[in-house]
Amino acid sequence: MPMTDKQWLILDLEAPLLAFGGVVIDQIGVTRDFPAASMLTGLFANALGWKRTETEKHQALQDRLVFAARIDRELPGGTLTDMQNAQLEKNDRGWTSWGIVEGRDGASYGAPHRRKRDYHMDARMVIAVRLEPLNGEPDLERLAKALHFPARPLFIGRKPCLPSRPILPARREHWFVDAPTAYAALTRLPAADRQSPKSRLRAFWPPGEGPEEGEDVTRIYDLPDLRNWKSGLHGGHRRVIEGFVMPEEVAP
DSSP states (O other), X not given: OOOOOEEEEEEEEEEEEEOOOOOXXXXXXXXXXXXXXXXXXHHHHHHHTOOTTOHHHHHHHXXXXXXXXXXXXXXXXXXXXXXXXXXXXXXXXXXOTTSSEEEOOSOOOSSOEEEEEEEEEEEEEEEEEEESSTTSSSOHHHHHXXXXXXXXXXXXXXXXXXXXXXXXOSSGGGSEEEESSHHHHHHHSBOSSTTSTTSOEEEEEOTTSSOSSSTTEEEEEEEOXXXXXTTTEEXXXXXXXXXXXXXXXXXX
16 A cells, blocks of 8 residues: 655754764763754754643653654764863852743852763754654644744754754745655755755654665664653663665755
C-alpha cells in the first residue's frame, strides 16, 4: 500500500552561534551536529510559555516528536569553544526572561567556576517536524502559532544562541509541507542557502522515515538525546539514520 502524505512543520534555524548539546563530561559541554529531541522540546515549551515545573507537558511533547534535520550551511572551521569563568556567590541575583529577579539556592564557590561550551558558528539548519498522535495537545497548528508569536524570547540550544531570522518561514503558506516521510519532506524543501544549490546536504532522520540503506545513508546509530523531564536528567536514546538529501532548487 502506498504511503499517504503527512503534514510537516518547517523550522529554519540560523544564528551566529548554534548549540545542539551532547553528553557533558565534567565541565565540558560539546555540541552535536544535529539538534536533540530534548532541545526541540525545550524550544517549543519556551514558545508556548510553559514553566519548567510542568514536567508532564514537556515529557508528553517530547514523546510525540517525529523530526528530521538538514544542514544547509556549515563552515569547515569546526566549532567555537567558549571558556567560561564565573565567581559564584550564594547571594548573587539576576534578571530572568520573566522580568523578575531570581537568586541562587547553592552555596558560594571558593574558586571561580570554570567550564567549556562548544558552538557551531554561522550555521543554518532546516527541520521538518510533526507530532504523533495528531490529536494531542498542543497540535501542530498551535505549535506553529506559538513559534510565530512566542510567549518568551527564543534561543537555539543555549541562551547566547539568539536566532538571526524568524524560525518559521516568512510566508505562512510555507510553514507546512506535505510529504509521506520526514526524508521526503527535506527533499521537497528548497536549499535555504545559495552556497549549496544542486548538492547533497547532510541530514538525519528516524527509522521508517527515509532510506535505511544505499548511497544516501552513511551510518545508523543510537543517539542519547532524550530527557527525563520529571527527574531533570538526560537518559535514554533512540535510533537515527544519518546521510544525505538532495533538495529542490535554491530558495529565492
